[in-house]
Amino acid sequence: MYDYLISPFAEFEFMRRALAGALALALGGAPVGVFLMLRRMSLTGDAMAHAILPGAAVGFLFAGLNLFAMTAGGIAAGVTVAVGAGLIARSTGMKEDASLAAFYLVSLALGVLIVSLRGSNIDLLHVLFGTVLALDDATLLLIAAIATVSLFSLAVIWRPLVLECVDPNFLRSVSRSGAPTHLVFLALMVLNLVGGFHALGTLLAVGIMMLPAAAARFWVKELTAMIVLAIGLAMISGYLGLLLSYHSGAAAGPAIILVAGILYAGSVLLGPVGGLKRHFVPARHLEA
Amino acid sequence: MTAMTAALEFKNLTLGYDRHPAVHHLNGKVAEGTLLAVVGPNGAGKSTLLKGIVGALDPLEGEIDRNGEKREAIAYLPQLAEIDRSFPISVYDLVAMGLWRRAGLFGGIGRAQKESIEQAISVVGLDGFEARTIGTLSGGQMQRALFARLLLQDARLIVLDEPFAALDQNTIGDLSELITHWHGEGRTVITVLHDLELVRKRFPETLLLAREAVAWGKTPEVLTADNLAKARKMCEVFHPDAPVCEAAA
Numbered sequence: 001m002y003d004y005l006i007s008p009f010a011e012f013e014f015m016r017r018a019l020a021g022a023l024a025l026a027l028g029g030a031p032v033g034v035f036l037m038l039r040r041m042s043l044t045g046d047a048m049a050h051a052i053l054p055g056a057a058v059g060f061l062f063a064g065l066n067l068f069a070m071t072a073g074g075i076a077a078g079v080t081v082a083v084g085a086g087l088i089a090r091s092t093g094m095k096e097d098a099s100l101a102a103f104y105l106v107s108l109a110l111g112v113l114i115v116s117l118r119g120s121n122i123d124l125l126h127v128l129f130g131t132v133l134a135l136d137d138a139t140l141l142l143i144a145a146i147a148t149v150s151l152f153s154l155a156v157i158w159r160p161l162v163l164e165c166v167d168p169n170f171l172r173s174v175s176r177s178g179a180p181t182h183l184v185f186l187a188l189m190v191l192n193l194v195g196g197f198h199a200l201g202t203l204l205a206v207g208i209m210m211l212p213a214a215a216a217r218f219w220v221k222e223l224t225a226m227i228v229l230a231i232g233l234a235m236i237s238g239y240l241g242l243l244l245s246y247h248s249g250a251a252a253g254p255a256i257i258l259v260a261g262i263l264y265a266g267s268v269l270l271g272p273v274g275g276l277k278r279h280f281v282p283a284r285h286l287e288a
Numbered sequence: 289m290t291a292m293t294a295a296l297e298f299k300n301l302t303l304g305y306d307r308h309p310a311v312h313h314l315n316g317k318v319a320e321g322t323l324l325a326v327v328g329p330n331g332a333g334k335s336t337l338l339k340g341i342v343g344a345l346d347p348l349e350g351e352i353d354r355n356g357e358k359r360e361a362i363a364y365l366p367q368l369a370e371i372d373r374s375f376p377i378s379v380y381d382l383v384a385m386g387l388w389r390r391a392g393l394f395g396g397i398g399r400a401q402k403e404s405i406e407q408a409i410s411v412v413g414l415d416g417f418e419a420r421t422i423g424t425l426s427g428g429q430m431q432r433a434l435f436a437r438l439l440l441q442d443a444r445l446i447v448l449d450e451p452f453a454a455l456d457q458n459t460i461g462d463l464s465e466l467i468t469h470w471h472g473e474g475r476t477v478i479t480v481l482h483d484l485e486l487v488r489k490r491f492p493e494t495l496l497l498a499r500e501a502v503a504w505g506k507t508p509e510v511l512t513a514d515n516l517a518k519a520r521k522m523c524e525v526f527h528p529d530a531p532v533c534e535a536a537a
Binding site for chain 1: 360363364371382385389393423481
């Protein structure tokens with residue numbers, strides 16, 4: 001048992017680093033994922049992941065596998081798309097999903113065009129699928145810093161953020177913090193996706209945010225509990241995913257996301273809050 | 289009315305969407321402490337007027353004088369449909385939002401404030417519902433919770449948009465009792481309503497709106513058969529190719 005569950009991490013430093021990275025990602029990303037889900041913005045995260053890809057790729061093409069260049073490129077692309085789409089949605093009649101789609105498609109096309117000009121490169125796979133088993137000090141620090149910033153920022157914007165989700169008209173009537181809150185939240189999403197892509201790749205980074213959040217929805221009804229549970233599920237996914245990858249030799253990033261997917265499937269089946277079990281095996285109704 | 293200070297004054301106010309006016313050249317004052325009903329057919333501009341009052345919509349022309357009051361100090365209850373009731377938040381937390389102006393981003397919720405939250409929940413008759421999520425409430429219970437939030441806002445000017453739509457008599461009775469109570473405390477209350485019987489019974493002053501003010505004054509003098517017929521006729525005159533309005537400012 002010990003050999004199977006603990007020794008991979010006790011013996012190998014790269015596994016410990018991967019675990020630390022996965023836990024930090026869970027801490028920052030899962031709460032953001034819960035809010036994305038509750039605001040019906042689940043696919044926004046996915047679109048943003050696509051938008052970040054070209055930024056990171058451009059950084060990579062100019063500076064190689066340079067942490068700073070790729071991070072800066074990803075953040076620049078992500079923030080441009082998020083803020084641009086948000087501003088257009090708020091100042092015109094266009095819905096945010098449509099303006100986001102317009103922005104991220106342009107960003108993606110631009111990125112692919114730039115990459116194609118420079119020819120293919122096998123290292124680009126790192127950008128696409130991440131390198132969770134090869135996190136160096138700088139990357140680990142970046143991921144931990146992003147988790148810290150995320151938790152602090154969420155604490156700061158908690159009240160207006162919740163209020164904007166439940167009753168945006170009320171928030172608008174008592175305060176002008178709606179727009180800045182929304183922008184800070186979008187920035188947190190971008191930061192976490194950028195942190196995630198170093199470990200899991202641009203396309204899978206959104207998985208560690210959304211899957212645990214969606215799973216948690218099936219177990220608890222209250223917001224704080226939902227966030228705590230989502231963080232826990234994301235951490236378990238990271239741990240089990242790394243174990244799975246270690247023992248089977250499968251790629252680590254997809255393994256983590258697949259474990260999160262299995263937890264999600266289990267929650268859909270068994271979760272007491274609207275899960276399928278309740279649907280197919282209905283319990284007898286209560287008296288009041 | 290002339291001797292009292294005005295809580296609100298509309299000066300040649302035109303409000304609308306995409307240049308089409310929904311409220312057209314409205315003039316008049318709402319005196320401090322007035323209990324005013326705003327009635328009129330669908331599409332008469334009632335909700336638009338409220339959005340203008342709370343500053344959610346900028347005038348196309350003219351202005352609203354709020355007598356120096358900040359728009360954030362106005363308590364506003366929009367129509368019920370605009371709240372996300374699937375969001376996992378408790379009745380207690382929803383009501384506590386009414387303390388926003390005093391607590392803000394970080395302000396602690398102290399013992400006195402906790403008591404005031406519990407008291408507000410009790411006043412609207414939701415004792416025992418504190419920990420329930422808002423998704424489990426009926427329409428009437430939800431509206432009671434929102435009234436508790438209004439109580440906590442403790443505003444001098446309260447603006448309600450069809451607060452009694454689709455509620456049962458019992459709930460309407462309790463909540464309109466609260467409105468009357470606010471009036472007794474000297475607050476200014478402006479309410480959009482469709483139930484003319486209720487308006488006659490509880491609202492001393494009425495504005496009959498059909499894009500323009502058809503009549504505005506004491507309720508019995510406003511709600512005459514003539515005026516109501518006139519309001520019906522004046523409504524829904526939207527034209528996609530309407531000419532530019534040249535009425536004198």
